[in-house]
Amino acid sequence: MRDRTLSLPAHVASLAPRDLADARRLAAAIPARANAIEYRLDGAPEKIPATALADVDPRPVIMTWRSVREGGHFDGSAEEYRRLVSDAAAAGALVDVEHASGLADDRTLVDRRRLLVSSHFPFGLPPDWEARLTAMRQTGAFAVKLVAGAAHLRASLDLAEIQRRCADGATTVFPMGPASAPGRVLAALFGGALVYGSVGRPTASGQPPLSELLEVYETDRPRLLEAAFGIVAADPSGSLSPPVHNALFRSREMPFVYLPIPVSDFDRERPFEIELDPPFRGFSITQPWKIRAAEVGVPGEDVSATGAANTLLPERRHWRSENTDVDGVFDPLSDHDTGEGRTAVILGTGGVARAAIVAAKRLGYEVAVAGRRDSEADALATRFGTDSIAWAGVEETEADLYVNATPVGWLPDDPPAIPVRVLDTRPLVFDCVYRRDGRETSTVRAARAAGCRAVSGLEMFAVQAAAQARLFGVADVTREEVARILIGGRPS
Structure with missing residues (x-):
C-alpha cells in the first residue's frame, strides 16, 4: 500500500466519477501541477470500490461523501457512513470526514495523518465559526476545512479574509455558491492549505476548474499583491x-x-x-x-x-x-473601410449596441437600430438621432453593415443573430460576441459561408481589452x- 499522506499546501483535483471507468477518464485529464485527487462519491450512481479508486493515480487520494445536510447527496445512515470511511482508510486513502458526524473524534477509525475534518454551511457563515474551527483542530487531523455559502460579493470576499487570518498551513476556508469565484481565488492566494478545483464537471456549487486556478490565477504561487482588478x-x-x-x-x-x-x-x-x-x-x-x-x-x-x-x-x-467598447468597434471597422454613403443596422439595445452606434456614426454610416423590444429600439434611436427598425422587419433590409450587439451567439447551439436572408447582398458583418473557446460564433460562420466579410467578437475584444489594460496602468x-x-x- 502506497504512502498516502499529503504535503500541504496542496492543489486538489476534485472529481465526481460515475463509475471506475469514468474515474480513469477524469484522472487522465488532471493538470500535472495537481498534488492530490479528491473523489466526490456521494453522487455516484453505483458504489465504486475504494481499493480500485486508490490505484487509479499515484497521487494521494481523498475520498469524500458529502451529506445532504452539508450540501451534498449522501443520505445514508450513520453506520453506512462509518463503513464507507473505514473502507477508504483501509485502502490507504485520505478521508474527508464531516465534523458534525462525530467520527473525527474516533481515533481508532482513521490515522490522523490521513484525516481531513470539514464543516460546510451552504446558507452562510455561522456566528460561531471560530469555535467550530477550534473544535475541528482539536481532533488532531492533518488539515481542517470550513466552507460557507456566499450569496453575494461581500460574503465571498469576507471568507477569503478569514482564510488570510487563519493561514497556519493546515486550515482551509473558502466560499461556495453563486458569488464564490473571487473568494475562492483569493483564499488560495491568501494561504489556503487545500485548493480545490474541478476536472470534467464541478463537484460543488461555484467550484472553478483546477486548470483555471493554476493557469489563469497561478494559485500555486502565493505572493504579495498590491492591487486587485x-x-x-x-x-x-x-x-x-x-x-x-x-x-x-x-x-x-x-x-x-x-x-x-x-x-x-x-x-x-x-x-x-x-x-x-x-x-x-x-x-x-x-x-x-x-x-x-x-x-x-x-x-x-x-x-x-x-x-x-x-x-x-x-x-x-x-x-x-x-x-473602450467604442474603440473596440471603431478600429476593426475602420480596417475595412469608412462608412461614408453606407448604411448600417445595429441589432441590440444594450451597452454594446450604444458603443456600436457611436462608432458607426463616427465612421460616417447612416445607422438604424433594431431590438427584440421595438419600444427600446425606438427609445435608443431617439437618443442617438438614428432610425429604428421593427425586429420582424430586419430580414427585409439591405444594409452595407450589420452589427450583432445582442448576446446571441456565445453559446454553441445559438442560431445566427443576423437573418441569413440579408447575407445574400454580401454585407460586412460585425459580431460583438465571442465564444470563450475561440471557435467562430454561428453568426460569423453563417456570414463567411455566404461569402461575406466578417469581423469577430475576438477582434473587438482585443482592441477594447488593450485600451482597458492601458487605463489599468x-x-x-x-x-x-x-x-x-x-x-x-x-x-x-
Missing part, C-alpha cells in the same frame, strides 16, 4: 478578461490580480465601494451593468457619448468611468499582444 458581470464565467489581464500583469511582473466578480444586484452590492486588501484599482464592466456603471463617478468622453461604461477607475475622491499594450495571448493562452 476584476470583471463585474451577472456571470463572468464566460469572459476572457481574467486570462488576458492576468497574463499582461505577469508579463510585466506587476503584483496585481484580476478577478471574476459576479454581481446579481449592482445597486445593492456596489462593488466599487468594497474595501479589500489589496485594494481594487479598477473594474471591467460587462452585461448587464454597463448602463448602470455609467452613472458612477465622472464620465469620460465616450461614456458621455454612449451612456454606458465598461471601465471604472478610482481617482482621489471619486471614480471615473470610461468606455499596463504600459504599451497593443491589440496584437492581446491577440497573441488569446491564441496561446486561452483556457480549455
Whole structure:
C-alpha cells in the first residue's frame, strides 16, 4: 500500500466519477501541477470500490461523501457512513470526514495523518465559526476545512479574509455558491492549505476548474499583491478578461490580480465601494451593468457619448468611468473601410449596441437600430438621432453593415443573430460576441459561408481589452499582444 499522506499546501483535483471507468477518464485529464485527487462519491450512481479508486493515480487520494445536510447527496445512515470511511482508510486513502458526524473524534477509525475534518454551511457563515474551527483542530487531523455559502460579493470576499487570518498551513476556508469565484481565488492566494478545483464537471456549487486556478490565477504561487482588478458581470464565467489581464500583469511582473466578480444586484452590492486588501484599482464592466456603471463617478468622453461604461477607475475622491467598447468597434471597422454613403443596422439595445452606434456614426454610416423590444429600439434611436427598425422587419433590409450587439451567439447551439436572408447582398458583418473557446460564433460562420466579410467578437475584444489594460496602468499594450495571448493562452 502506497504512502498516502499529503504535503500541504496542496492543489486538489476534485472529481465526481460515475463509475471506475469514468474515474480513469477524469484522472487522465488532471493538470500535472495537481498534488492530490479528491473523489466526490456521494453522487455516484453505483458504489465504486475504494481499493480500485486508490490505484487509479499515484497521487494521494481523498475520498469524500458529502451529506445532504452539508450540501451534498449522501443520505445514508450513520453506520453506512462509518463503513464507507473505514473502507477508504483501509485502502490507504485520505478521508474527508464531516465534523458534525462525530467520527473525527474516533481515533481508532482513521490515522490522523490521513484525516481531513470539514464543516460546510451552504446558507452562510455561522456566528460561531471560530469555535467550530477550534473544535475541528482539536481532533488532531492533518488539515481542517470550513466552507460557507456566499450569496453575494461581500460574503465571498469576507471568507477569503478569514482564510488570510487563519493561514497556519493546515486550515482551509473558502466560499461556495453563486458569488464564490473571487473568494475562492483569493483564499488560495491568501494561504489556503487545500485548493480545490474541478476536472470534467464541478463537484460543488461555484467550484472553478483546477486548470483555471493554476493557469489563469497561478494559485500555486502565493505572493504579495498590491492591487486587485476584476470583471463585474451577472456571470463572468464566460469572459476572457481574467486570462488576458492576468497574463499582461505577469508579463510585466506587476503584483496585481484580476478577478471574476459576479454581481446579481449592482445597486445593492456596489462593488466599487468594497474595501479589500489589496485594494481594487479598477473594474471591467460587462452585461448587464454597463448602463448602470455609467452613472458612477465622472464620465469620460465616450461614456458621455454612449451612456454606458465598461471601465471604472478610482481617482482621489471619486471614480471615473470610461468606455473602450467604442474603440473596440471603431478600429476593426475602420480596417475595412469608412462608412461614408453606407448604411448600417445595429441589432441590440444594450451597452454594446450604444458603443456600436457611436462608432458607426463616427465612421460616417447612416445607422438604424433594431431590438427584440421595438419600444427600446425606438427609445435608443431617439437618443442617438438614428432610425429604428421593427425586429420582424430586419430580414427585409439591405444594409452595407450589420452589427450583432445582442448576446446571441456565445453559446454553441445559438442560431445566427443576423437573418441569413440579408447575407445574400454580401454585407460586412460585425459580431460583438465571442465564444470563450475561440471557435467562430454561428453568426460569423453563417456570414463567411455566404461569402461575406466578417469581423469577430475576438477582434473587438482585443482592441477594447488593450485600451482597458492601458487605463489599468499596463504600459504599451497593443491589440496584437492581446491577440497573441488569446491564441496561446486561452483556457480549455
